[in-house]
Amino acid sequence: QVQVVESGGGLVQAGGSLRLTCAASGGTFSTYTVGWFRQAPGKERDFVAGIRWGGRSTYYADSAKGRFTISRDNAKNTVYLQIDSLKPEDTAVYYCAAKRFLSSNSYNSEDYNSWGQGTQVTVSS
Numbered sequence: 001q002v003q004v005v006e007s008g009g010g011l012v013q014a015g016g017s018l019r020l021t022c023a024a025s026g027g028t029f030s031t032y033t034v035g036w037f038r039q040a041p042g043k044e045r046d047f048v049a050g051i052r053w054g055g056r057s058t059y060y061a062d063s064a065k066g067r068f069t070i071s072r073d074n075a076k077n078t079v080y081l082q083i084d085s086l087k088p089e090d091t092a093v094y095y096c097a098a099k100r101f102l103s104s105n106s107y108n109s110e111d112y113n114s115w116g117q118g119t120q121v122t123v124s125s
Contacts, residue, residue: 002027002114004034004096009119012086020081020119022096030054030074033102035112036081038092038121045095047107049081059105086123093118 008020022034035050049060049070058070069082083090097112106112 002029002032002098002100004098004114004116006094006096006116006119009094009121011122011124014087014123014125016086016123017082017084018086018121020083020094020096020121022079022081022098022116024077024079024098027100029072029077029098032098032100032114033106033112034070034072034079034096034098035106035109036068036070036079037095037097037109038090039095039118040089040092043092045109047109048094050105050107051079052103052105053101057105059107061107083121086121088123088125090121091123093120 002024033053036048039045051058051070072079095118096116098114099112
Protein backbone atom coordinates (compact mmCIF):
# COMPACT_ATOMS: atom_id res chain seq x y z
CA GLN A 1 0.00 0.00 0.00
CA VAL A 2 1.37 3.36 -0.98
CA GLN A 3 2.25 6.00 1.58
CA VAL A 4 1.58 9.65 0.76
CA VAL A 5 2.97 12.87 2.21
CA GLU A 6 1.60 16.34 1.54
CA SER A 7 3.63 19.54 1.39
CA GLY A 8 3.41 23.05 0.03
CA GLY A 9 0.93 24.62 2.41
CA GLY A 10 1.52 27.92 4.13
CA LEU A 11 0.23 31.38 4.89
CA VAL A 12 -0.73 33.42 1.84
CA GLN A 13 -2.69 36.56 1.16
CA ALA A 14 -6.03 36.44 -0.56
CA GLY A 15 -5.57 36.43 -4.31
CA GLY A 16 -2.33 34.50 -4.15
CA SER A 17 -1.55 31.00 -5.35
CA LEU A 18 -0.18 27.81 -3.90
CA ARG A 19 0.85 24.47 -5.31
CA LEU A 20 0.39 21.57 -2.98
CA THR A 21 2.35 18.38 -3.52
CA CYS A 22 1.43 14.81 -2.70
CA ALA A 23 4.49 12.59 -2.81
CA ALA A 24 4.05 8.82 -2.79
CA SER A 25 6.27 5.93 -1.89
CA GLY A 26 5.98 2.19 -1.52
CA GLY A 27 3.82 1.40 -4.51
CA THR A 28 3.25 1.76 -8.23
CA PHE A 29 1.75 5.21 -8.03
CA SER A 30 0.42 5.20 -11.57
CA THR A 31 -2.07 2.53 -10.50
CA TYR A 32 -3.59 4.76 -7.82
CA THR A 33 -6.44 7.20 -8.13
CA VAL A 34 -5.62 10.21 -5.97
CA GLY A 35 -7.92 12.69 -4.35
CA TRP A 36 -7.42 15.94 -2.50
CA PHE A 37 -9.69 16.72 0.43
CA ARG A 38 -9.78 19.62 2.84
CA GLN A 39 -11.05 20.18 6.34
CA ALA A 40 -11.68 23.60 7.80
CA PRO A 41 -11.89 24.10 11.57
CA GLY A 42 -15.13 22.76 12.94
CA LYS A 43 -16.23 21.38 9.59
CA GLU A 44 -16.31 18.02 7.87
CA ARG A 45 -13.65 16.83 5.48
CA ASP A 46 -14.70 17.73 1.94
CA PHE A 47 -13.60 16.45 -1.43
CA VAL A 48 -11.77 18.98 -3.60
CA ALA A 49 -10.31 17.27 -6.67
CA GLY A 50 -9.29 13.87 -7.98
CA ILE A 51 -7.24 12.33 -10.74
CA ARG A 52 -7.75 8.81 -12.03
CA TRP A 53 -5.13 6.13 -12.30
CA GLY A 54 -3.73 5.18 -15.68
CA GLY A 55 -4.46 8.45 -17.42
CA ARG A 56 -5.13 12.09 -16.87
CA SER A 57 -8.86 12.07 -16.20
CA THR A 58 -9.68 14.64 -13.52
CA TYR A 59 -12.77 15.55 -11.54
CA TYR A 60 -13.61 18.38 -9.18
CA ALA A 61 -16.05 19.43 -6.55
CA ASP A 62 -18.31 22.15 -7.90
CA SER A 63 -16.75 24.59 -5.44
CA ALA A 64 -13.29 23.86 -6.84
CA LYS A 65 -13.97 24.27 -10.54
CA GLY A 66 -12.12 27.18 -12.07
CA ARG A 67 -9.51 27.87 -9.36
CA PHE A 68 -8.16 24.41 -8.55
CA THR A 69 -6.14 22.24 -10.90
CA ILE A 70 -5.02 18.71 -10.14
CA SER A 71 -2.26 17.03 -12.09
CA ARG A 72 0.16 14.15 -11.71
CA ASP A 73 3.69 13.20 -12.67
CA ASN A 74 3.90 9.43 -12.41
CA ALA A 75 7.63 9.46 -13.12
CA LYS A 76 8.05 11.46 -9.91
CA ASN A 77 5.33 9.61 -7.98
CA THR A 78 3.70 12.96 -7.35
CA VAL A 79 0.30 14.59 -7.61
CA TYR A 80 -0.11 18.35 -7.48
CA LEU A 81 -2.96 20.64 -6.53
CA GLN A 82 -2.64 24.16 -7.91
CA ILE A 83 -4.85 26.68 -6.15
CA ASP A 84 -5.22 30.13 -7.69
CA SER A 85 -7.03 33.26 -6.54
CA LEU A 86 -6.99 32.01 -2.97
CA LYS A 87 -9.80 33.13 -0.69
CA PRO A 88 -9.98 33.17 3.11
CA GLU A 89 -12.60 30.42 2.91
CA ASP A 90 -9.95 28.15 1.36
CA THR A 91 -8.28 28.05 4.77
CA ALA A 92 -8.13 24.40 5.79
CA VAL A 93 -5.93 21.41 6.24
CA TYR A 94 -5.52 19.79 2.84
CA TYR A 95 -5.17 16.03 2.64
CA CYS A 96 -4.02 13.74 -0.11
CA ALA A 97 -5.61 10.30 -0.36
CA ALA A 98 -5.07 7.36 -2.69
CA LYS A 99 -6.71 4.09 -3.66
CA ARG A 100 -5.28 1.54 -6.03
CA PHE A 101 -7.29 0.84 -9.17
CA LEU A 102 -10.17 3.05 -8.05
CA SER A 103 -11.93 3.22 -11.37
CA SER A 104 -14.69 5.71 -10.64
CA ASN A 105 -14.77 9.43 -9.95
CA SER A 106 -15.03 9.06 -6.21
CA TYR A 107 -15.89 12.06 -4.07
CA ASN A 108 -16.24 9.91 -0.97
CA SER A 109 -13.40 9.82 1.52
CA GLU A 110 -14.32 6.26 2.49
CA ASP A 111 -13.26 5.04 -0.95
CA TYR A 112 -9.63 6.00 -0.31
CA ASN A 113 -7.40 3.96 1.98
CA SER A 114 -4.03 5.75 2.00
CA TRP A 115 -4.00 9.15 3.66
CA GLY A 116 -1.35 11.68 4.44
CA GLN A 117 -1.09 13.83 7.55
CA GLY A 118 -2.23 16.96 5.79
CA THR A 119 -0.75 20.36 5.04
CA GLN A 120 -2.16 23.60 6.46
CA VAL A 121 -3.26 26.33 4.09
CA THR A 122 -4.10 29.67 5.67
CA VAL A 123 -5.37 32.55 3.58
CA SER A 124 -5.37 36.01 5.09
CA SER A 125 -7.74 38.73 3.93
